[in-house]
Amino acid sequence: MAEPNEKSLDGIKHRVRQRGMTLKSWGEQYGYSLRQVSDVVRGTNKALYGTGKEIADKLKDDFSGAQG
Template sequence: MSNQQTDGLVAEGGKRFLQDQASPAAAKRTLQMQGITLSEFARQHGFKYRTVSEVVRGVNKGLYGEGHRVAVALGLKRGP
């Protein structure tokens, strides 16, 4: 698998993942700077928009399940 890195994003397998982010707000800013909406990010990764929104707002801490997978894709947590 080849990784391409640009402005806080890592492209892998046709999906763009965020690099390590300090906070949900930082992840949201990175997406905004790249012109990617939360709904577009959710669609690209096969997540529910609501889950992505909850993780970015800090309502869902991403401890397990889809919330955790979203947090990993946003660069907030390390993968398994």
């Protein structure tokens, strides 16, 4: 069974790039390090609670629904 955030974060990196941003620049905007953001996007941090969940929720808010 897939982890809860695995599907919902699929393609986030591509959508970040489409907006002319990097994971690092997006993370800095919210006070997160590249490592923290990258770990959530790659699934190393399962984002079930704490900072990982905050990052996953913000990424989904910023990029999941908005195509283009």
